[in-house]
Amino acid sequence: MAKCPVCGKPSAARAVNEAFPFCSERCRLVDLGKWLGEEYRVPVHSPDEEEDGGQPRGDQDDRRGEGDDHHDT
Numbered sequence: 001m002a003k004c005p006v007c008g009k010p011s012a013a014r015a016v017n018e019a020f021p022f023c024s025e026r027c028r029l030v031d032l033g034k035w036l037g038e039e040y041r042v043p044v045h046s047p048d049e050e051e052d053g054g055q056p057r058g059d060q061d062d063r064r065g066e067g068d069d070h071h072d073t
């Protein structure tokens, strides 16, 4: 049985596994991302990722006129 090149788990046979030689579509995408320069990230973020409720963010007060060069013509 083939091994998934990404996670090392055994991959199912091609006949029953569209992602062959990877064990899953997810691993196939991970490998694809590597070939694309690792810029592509597998969409694994969950909807409840927003956990910054209460942490004060100072970035927005620290702007120094950025985006100030738009012209009103």
Ligand SMILES: [Zn+2]
Pocket: 004, 005, 006, 007, 008, 009, 022, 023, 024, 027
């Ligand atoms: Zn895998």
